[in-house]
Structure formats: structure tokens, C-alpha cells
Amino acid sequence: MAEITPTDLELDPKYDDYDFPTKAPIPQTGHAGYLTALQQAQVHQLRLMLEAEGYTQRLDTLTLLRFLRARKFDVNLSKHMFVECEKWRKETNLDDTVPTWEYPEKEDIFKYYPQYYHKTDKDGRPVYIEQLGGIDLTAMYKITTAERMITNLAVEYERLSDPRLPACSRKSGYLLETCCTIMDLKGVGLTKAPQVFGYVKQVSGLSQNYYPERLGRLYLINAPWGFSTVWNVIKAWLDPVTVQKIHVLGGSYQKQLLEQVPAENLPKPFGGTCECAGGCALSDMGPWREKEWTRPAKWEKKEAKADATITNTPGEIKEGAAAAEGAAPAAEAADVRAPAPAAA
Template sequence: MELDTKYDHYDYPTTAPVAKPGHPGHLTDAQQAQVHQLRMMLESEGYTKRLDTLTLLRFLRARKFDVNLSKKMFVDCEKWRKTILYAGQPLKIDGRTIDLDEEISEWDQDGSFKRKVSKWYPQYYHKTDKDGRPVYIEQLGKIDLGAMKNEGIEYEHMLTNLAVEYEKMADPRLPACSRKAGHLLETSCTIMDFNGVGFSNARQVFGYIQEASGMSQNYYPERLGRMYLINTNWLFTGVWRMVRPLLDPVTVEKIHVLGGNYQKDLLAQIPAENLPKEFGGSCQCEGGCPLSNAGPWCDAEFAKPAWWEKKGGDAIENTPTEIGTGEGAAATTGTTAPEGAEATVPAPAIA
């Protein structure tokens, strides 16, 4: 895999552990050329952020290496990052429109939001599975949007928090896990606990899942490693039977619906000492696992500052190329591109 010195500033392993075509370190000549083509097309429109090889490969894999479709997905994602949408409208908190790149370093600095939300909707990263991936846990049956609203937590806060957590999984969590594992890790192991989900709260639970799934699918491609759906009941099973045929077979293969007899499956993938006791493991973090944030990303041996934590001379700023004139240039400079401006350099055709 060829790296680009302008954009590829990795300080962790960059080769995937399994030699699957299209995955880092296992590219064909044609796939390598498609990375260059996609980057050139995006540069020609003025984009300068997130043009590193690993990111572009995730978008290419998500669109079966169709460069034009990958470009559209990337551009749509960049637009969304500048103005997160909710119900088709710009998401606002306290009257301000959310720009994700600016929000990451400012969001919940004192941890007060997480402590409040954990009472009504525990959702947290906790240590790693046997493959070294971060484990993410959500307890959906405890969702109480009404109670959260009484504490000043609106739906907009929940979606912003979700986006920020996706960003923090990408950096610093996955890089720290990759350093510890000695190879590249790009995905998570997720546990979705449906204990307590019934007729009374099914609507708000599935409504939130729909929003979260849309965010993951559209803007964070190739991040799902394994997903375990536990304590599912007949209500969910009926929904799953309808939804499953609509999903990509590759995605379906990663999802395991386990019902109430899940402990053996979870322990086959997650070490007992890393799995919270309430799910069949032996971990009992001081202060509770949901608030511990335990994992390699908190270990000084493997943790390094994330890109959004770097300031001044430590931050890497990529500048637009001379040919950058499209929407990406407008996003970078905060100005509007000239009307009718188009890319001036054609992308090479890939046979």
C-alpha cells in the first residue's frame, strides 16, 4: 500500500491483520490507482481534510470501489460535518449550528453530560474484545427520552453526542488499540442490550436506532466489526425479519441476534475480565463500567493525543491545491466558490 506524505501521518500500524482485497496493506494495483483517482477528484474540488489513504479506502470499500459513488459519499459526509442535519434541518444547540470539527474538542469537557445521560441511557466504550477492538455497549431498554428532557437533554444533544463518540472511536480509541495489537484495527465490537424494550418504549427506542444507524451507514462506513443484539424479544425478532433482507449481506454476517442466552457467545469474543459482570463477565470497574472509559486509549503506553486535541505547531494543516475550486474549497475557506467553477484537471480513467 502506497502512502501519501501530504496526508498519511500515521503513528500506528497501517496493515490490516486479515489479507482481504481492498483492505490496508492488501491492495491490488487497480485499487491503489483508485485511491489516487479519488484523492485527485476531491483535491480538484478543494477538499483538504480526511484525504488520507485509510479514510479513502473505507469510502471506496463501502461503495465497492466505484470511485464516483465513493466521491459522492465522501462529499455528502463533509457537508454533513459542517452542518449536521436532524429531520432535514440544521441541528442546533443553544441557537448555534453544529460544526462537528469544531465541536469535538469542546463537547462535554467535564463529563457532566455523560454522567446525566448514563442514568437514562447507558452507552459507553469499555475495554477490548479478543481481536483487540474497542467494545461499545448500549442498553436500549433504559432509554427514557422524557426523563432526559426533564434534565435539559434534548434529542439534538443525543445526536451530537453520538457523532462525537464516533469521532473519538476513530481517534484516539482505534489508534491506541492498533498500537497495542501491533496491527491496524478499524472496527468496533458492539453490544446492543434490548432488555426492557417493550410496547411502552419501542417507538422511541427504534426511532433513535434508526437515526443512529443512518449516521453510521452514511458517514462512518466500514466501522462495524461485530454486533451482538442481546435480550431481544419477539417484537424485535419480527422487525429484524423485515429489515434483514434490505441489508447488505456483508453487514448481516456481522450481526448476531442472541436473545437471552448470550453469555457463551459474548465470552467467546470478549475476555471475561473485559466484559461487565452484568453481561456475564467479571469486570466491575470502580464507579461502574459505564463511566470508567477503560481501554488502551487511557493507557500511557498506547495513548497519544487525537488530531482534535493538537493545537498550534502540533496540528497538521493541509492546504488546498492550486486546482481546488469546488465545494471543498468553500468549506475550507469559509467562502463560496465562484459560480460555475469546475475542476480543471480530469481524473485518470481506471480500467
């Protein structure tokens, strides 16, 4: 295999305003800091094609690179994927939903389906945990709706992109774009499997279609008897790069899992030593909660700017006094983050 030569990432000042490292930790072609001249040109080509169709959001280099990698640097296929994603975002009103999203039924849903980010693995990536054995969609839909569950998943993907991954990148000193995922299959028997895997297939589609290149490692733990046979069939259909990221483990998973996740970062029920006050599942602990590494997300800055320049008066909404008098509005005034839901 030819040696991969480091290269400076060509940034576009119109779209690239990163305040975190932008070089991948491992030399991999197609990743930031290791692009060929052709791949860098394909980034420019994709951006120009999207601009020509009127797109102005999410055209930064790292985002375009993720879509290009997801389609093996086929620019036309990458463009189609990006356009379909933007259509979905518009249909779901996602950009307006993220800053204001609340999920008060979260704790009740967690009784059936805990899903949360919790600290980092040894590579500095966010650890994302799902426990699938308690899923009971009939009971869960009495608490919430399928639509709200999917919306919450999308919101948490947005919050993974910003502020979680940028905070992890700052702390690690290199670019981090993926997660270490633990999916616990304990309790997923034959009777429950169709319901569980039907839901997982639905949410996996959202991940693959709209949030590409976010999987770093996936550990399937407590895999039931017979699952390995099924897995051997499934992995024959998958990209070899994806297969290398997935590890199917039975009940004796702790040793291999602890090789990737420090014991102090892994919740005690999975063989670690972490016991967060109030429970790890609801703590949302990680660098994104540490003042030294976190910064306001772009969607938070947008919301803060809107709050600073608009005031309500009886009978009308008008611009704030500073803007009315021609003074510069107080943009990005507050460095305050409302607690993000732990689920994803």
C-alpha cells in the same frame, strides 16, 4: 475463491502520517495491505477528484479506503458520500466542537440510556455497549436536547477514530478500524419499541452516512420474543457482508458473547468479571487510557498548538511572544488528554 496477496500500502506523504500499524489483521480485498492495483489507483483517483474541488482535510489513504469500501469501490459514489459528509461537518461545526466538547449531563442521561466504550474484545477492537431498555425520550429531553445527544454521538465517533482505534492498533500490532458492539434490548417491550427503534434509526443514519466501515461485530442481546421473525425479514434487505457481522441472541447470550469478549473485559452484568471502580459505564477504560499505547489525538495537538501560540491581553487577542519575536511557536507542547466522555 482466489488467494488474496498481501501488498504494501502506497502512502501519500502529504496526508498520511500514521503512527500506528497500517496493515489489516485478516486478508480481505479492499483493506489496507490487501489492495489490488486497480483499488490502489482508485484511491489516487478519488483523492485527485476531491482535491480538484478544493478539499484538503481527511484525504489520508485509510479514510478514503473506508469511503470506497462503503460504496463497493465506485469512485463517483464514494466521492458523493465524502462530499456529503464534509458538508455535514461544516454545517455542524464539528471540527471546532470536538476539542472543546463537554457533556456534563452524561451521568443523568446514563440513568436512562447507558452507552459507552469499555476495553476490548479478543481481536483487540474497542467494545461499545448500549442499553436500550431504559430509554425515555420525554424524560431525557428534560435533561438535555436531541441536538446535544446527536452531537455527543458524533464527538464520540471522532474520538473513536482518534485516539481509541490508533491505541488499540498499537497494542494489537495490526490495523484496527472497527468496533465490537453490544446492544442490550432487555426491557424493550411492545409499548416502548417504537420510541426506542425510532431513535436508533436516527442515530444509525449518522453512523452509516458519515462514519462508514466502523462495524466489526454487533451482538443484539436479550432480543424480545418475536424479534427473530422481524430480523429474518430485515436481513433480506441487507448486504450479506453486513449480515455476517450481526448476531441476534436471546437471554442466553453469555456463552457466545464470551467467545468474543474476554471475561475480564466484559462488565459483570453481562456475564463477565469486570467491576471498574465507579462503574464500568463511566470508566472509559481501554488501551486509549494506557500510557504505553495512547498518543495525543490530532484534534488535541491542534488545540495545544493554538493554546501555545495565542495569549489574551486586556482589550485584544494577539500572538504569543515567541511568535511575535520570530521564534518557532511551541507546537505540540503538552502530552495531556482531558478525560473523554464515555458515551458514544
